[in-house]
Amino acid sequence: MSNIVSALVQKRKVGSPTRKGILMFMASCASDDGSGVWTSKATMARDLEMGKRTVQVSIDDLAKQGLISEVGTRRCAHGFTIEYRLNLHAIKALEPTNPERSKVADTTGAGDAPVQDVHSTHAGHAPQDVQDMHPNRPLTIQEPVCTADAxxxxxxxxxxxxxxxxxxxxxxxxxxxxxxxxxxxxxxxxxxxxxxxxxxxxxxxxxxxxxxxxxxxxxxxxxxxxxxxxxxxxxxxxxxxxxxxxxxxxxxxxxxxxxxxxxxxxxxxxxxxxxxxxxxxxxxxx
Incomplete structure (x- = not known):
């Protein structure tokens, strides 16, 4: 799950409550760069309480808008599911839900105050080992059995x-x-x-x-x-x-x-x- 992508989608007008809900759902499954979305349409329909056909049509509309793209398929327990990427540059270009709050206003009159790199204990950096793990790991969301998938x-x-x-x-x-x-x-x-x-x-x-x-x-x-x-x-x-x-x-x-x-x-x-x-x-x- 990416809070960065979810926050970006939340603050943009997509043009339809249905498409907005589906895009928000996909954002919750994405990495910070918008990639790694391979939850199935049947899962979306069930969790969003929508008809599966509604999800299919809305995803097609989002793809036509250029907001998402198909990048391939992934194997799962019941065959395969399509992997999508959220196109963050296209989403950023959408109209904000609150144009006034999107304007940055300086009300203090103060100058720049860069953050100082000072450790209170004077200790050196102690970076943790980074695990090579995708936030949307395989097999966490599997394609349900569905003969009429699209x-x-x-x-x-x-x-x-x-x-x-x-x-x-x-x-x-x-x-x-x-x-x-x-x-x-x-x-x-x-x-x-x-x-x-x-x-x-x-x-x-x-x-x-x-x-x-x-x-x-x-x-x-x-x-x-x-x-x-x-x-x-x-x-x-x-x-x-x-x-x-x-x-x-x-x-x-x-x-x-x-x-x-x-x-x-x-x-x-x-x-x-x-x-x-x-x-x-x-x-x-x-």
């Missing part, structure tokens, strides 16, 4: 499902269940078609009689509306599951790929379907 990792078909389902509830939980279903080999188009059929079947029924979207996905209920004789989306083919994971890992679809079991990932690597670096990039620890 908007860019969300499967593009999920929004279609969310709009098609007649009783959408718990967007994060539904997105997680959707990613798990796709990871297990289900066809997103089949899931969406099942949701539309479920909506048509229950047209006119009260919402109390409908399943929540996350529970509907966990029960694989879209299979109840699959065309007769169709095996599409049933996720029973081992080869289909391997091919699906290989595509997700190779294309960087983390929300799907991070469900891949380690033994299966090693099997894909041995078959030259993916590389170890591709696996680690999407959060599969190999």
């Amino acid at each position: 908007a860019q990792h969300t499967h593009p078909a999920f929004d279609k499902l969310w709009k098609a389902y007649p009783r959408p509830k718990d967007r994060d939980g539904t997105e997680q269940a959707f990613a798990k279903a796709v990871a297990d080999g289900a066809d997103p188009a089949a899931i969406i078609a099942g949701a539309k059929a479920y909506a048509a079947e229950n047209k006119g029924n009260g919402s109390m009689y409908l399943k929540h979207s996350a529970n509907w996905l966990k029960a694989r209920a879209w299979l109840d509306h699959a065309p007769a004789g169709s095996s599409q989306g049933n996720g029973t083919s081992a080869d289909a599951i391997k091919a699906n994971y290989a595509r997700a890992i190779a294309n960087g679809h983390a929300s799907v790929a991070r469900h891949c079991p380690i033994p299966l990932a090693l099997e894909l690597i041995a078959a030259n379907a993916v590389t170890p670096d591709q696996c680690r990039a999407v959060g599969v620890s190999v």
